[in-house]
Amino acid sequence: MSSTVTVHPTKGVRGIGLVTVIAGIVMIVAGLGVWVVVSQTLSAEEITVSEDASMFAGQHVAGPFTAYAQAEVINKHALEASDGQTYAQLAQDDPTRDTVMNASFLRASLFTSVVAFGVCALVIGLGIVFILLGSALRKLAGGPQVVVDTPGFTSSGDLSHAAHRADPDEPTSRPNTPAAPPPERPSTRTAPEAPSAGSSTPPSAPPSGPSSTAPENPPAAPPSGGSGSPSA
16 A cells, blocks of 8 residues: 655745845845955055065055065064064164054054955855855755655554565565474482481491391201112
């Protein structure tokens, strides 16, 4: 006996997928907008990477990489002016203390822009992932209804028969074999115990005296004067 099961798509999953897609789009738009604002603000400062920089020398600072390169050059110049000492290591009356302090402020501003660019990139990446997940959820929930035929069982006999058929190694029929005889029980009789060496009771002795079967008086000997015996 078989039964039919109809699988209906979940309507709530389509709504969750739609919300996820919208959230991804909002995150991408926000990330791109903040990126553009930070880039324009940094570019308005008209900062150019120094020629002695290890990378991006002479380029206009308008992005995360050029901002990082310029921050490293500023730190290099500040350490050269203070003989390798930081702002906290300089004495309060040292004339280079103000120069190192300004360099630290400039580096902090540039590193802040670098962090802002990194956060924007992270938000844009998460927005793309959200859109992909939302689209997948909507496709899974938007499929047609699926009808599945499943075998049904009405009694325990059908279940055992199905389990028997499910085992391919077990034969379908078994020969009638006689039942094995029950095992024999061991004898409960015990042998008589021998008297121990330290026992005070002596073993029983056989009865003394003549046997009850022997005659009390032996038969008399034949007379010597008989005719049949030789004379002395």
